[in-house]
Amino acid sequence: MRTQHVFYLLIFLSGFLIACAEEKEKGEEIPMETFREEVQPTSVQTSRSQRKSFDYLINATGKIEASSQVMVIVERQGYLVDLTVSEGDRVQEGHVLAMLDNSDSKFALEKAQVELRSRMAAFENEKLGYPTIYDNPAVTVETLAEWDSRLKASSGVLTAEISLREAEMEIEKSTIKAPISGTVADVQVKTGSLVNAGDEVCEIISLGQLEMRVKVLESDINFISNGQTAEIYPVSGGEEGLRGQVIAINPKVDENGLVQVTIKLQNQGKLLPGMNARAIIRAPQNDSLVVPKQAVVYRSGRPVVFTIENNQAIWNYVEVGKDNGKEMEILDGLTADVEVIVSNNVQLAHQAPIQILNEAM
Structure with a gap:
């Protein structure tokens, strides 16, 4: 029996010693240097x-526009008897775009011409009543001109001359001409239609020089000045290396806190007016x-x-x-x-x- 007690006592002492060794191992801290050495750099x-x-880049979006873009309008009422252009046609300044029926205008012109001749005859008759003025060689040219003006007014010559000019202007308005050289766009009328004064005929766009108007945040406007370079990127893509130059800055901030900046394109590639594009304006910052x-x-x-x-x-x-x-x-x-x-x-x-x-x- 005593031998059995000794055996159990040895087992207990062995377990106690092992437990103490584990507690000692757990209580030891691992140095931080050792941990850092284990972390891979x-x-x-x-x-x-x-x-x-440093080039600060200001991004803005806008539309491509022609520097010269004019809407052609009708100046008098009438029937359109001839339309000589189609969309996409190139025209020079003064080119005839359309013709209105001018029969009534021609009649008014003939009537005004007859009226002027009648009034001129009355003017010449009135001059005969003033021989001391018109037959006197001592009268100066200035005095004769003053009397002519008076007698033309009293005989109705001046009024007839104005009527004749109005009739001639109506004839001129019957011929609609291109105000600038460019390309025809947005034709709004058809041959045979009745048009009124103020109706739009078409738009003439000068594609020789394109511009882009963009809106810039008011916080960035102090970094922009005329002459700065800009890069143009069409939203549709396909065009690279298009450059421009700032030519105008609107001195007014709109209700959204934006300022309009106009950029002149130095090369237009295949851009057309109305295209959406993005502009990057370079604002150099020194030191x-x-x-x-x-x-x-x-x-x-x-x-x-x-x-x-x-x-x-x-x-x-x-x-x-x-x-x-x-x-x-x-x-x-x-x-x-x-x-x-x-x-x-x-x-x-x-x-x-x-x-x-x-x-x-």
């Missing part, structure tokens, strides 16, 4: 912060501290740039400025000529070990 690419001229846009990440809504120290990523809160799609302006929190991380930085932690693969361009 993150491979990153880097670039450098630079102080240089700005910039980093590649990929260097800026956001943590809890705040911009962060990682720099490098002792092969570790160092977290830097920064204040950012303008962004041109490739580079970002840094207003505070960073200095020039500092190596910054531009890849694999989204999930980086402060003092995380890193391995530089190569310096990014």
